[in-house]
Amino acid sequence: MATPNLVNIATLTPKNAMGTLADTSRTTMIDVPAESAIKIESIYLANIDGSSAVDATVEISNDDGSNYYKIASTISIPANSTLALIDTPIYLDETDIIAVTAGAGGDLSYHVSYIEMID
Numbered sequence: 001m002a003t004p005n006l007v008n009i010a011t012l013t014p015k016n017a018m019g020t021l022a023d024t025s026r027t028t029m030i031d032v033p034a035e036s037a038i039k040i041e042s043i044y045l046a047n048i049d050g051s052s053a054v055d056a057t058v059e060i061s062n063d064d065g066s067n068y069y070k071i072a073s074t075i076s077i078p079a080n081s082t083l084a085l086i087d088t089p090i091y092l093d094e095t096d097i098i099a100v101t102a103g104a105g106g107d108l109s110y111h112v113s114y115i116e117m118i119d
Helices: none
Strands: 011-020 027-031 037-047 054-061 069-077 082-084 090-092 097-102 108-118
Touching: 011 027, 027 037, 027 108, 037 054, 037 069, 037 097, 069 082, 097 108
Parallel strands: none
Antiparallel strands: 011 108, 027 097, 037 082, 037 090, 037 108, 054 069, 054 097
16 A cells, blocks of 8 residues: 555546434544545535534544544534534545544534545
């Protein structure tokens, strides 16, 4: 496995990852494939509960899930609201993981827009 050379990228593929968290377990949004890197352009978290706020935590692992580091911790998202989490891109390397955890099951949806880069 080798980190892609960002100067000599052969393939740029725009992608989206999305889902709804069924429970309060950490849920992988993106697991970067080997021989790839990604540039995350946007992360949206939507509270789909009509009456209660929901807490959300977003974490990144740079060691294939052994350790996670919070980029957003226990952020309260009001009922029927959407949070745009980042305003500048985040780059992830091969086998890095970005995950989300919700404070209540069935209340949080996510959408991640990103570009996969392969050299």
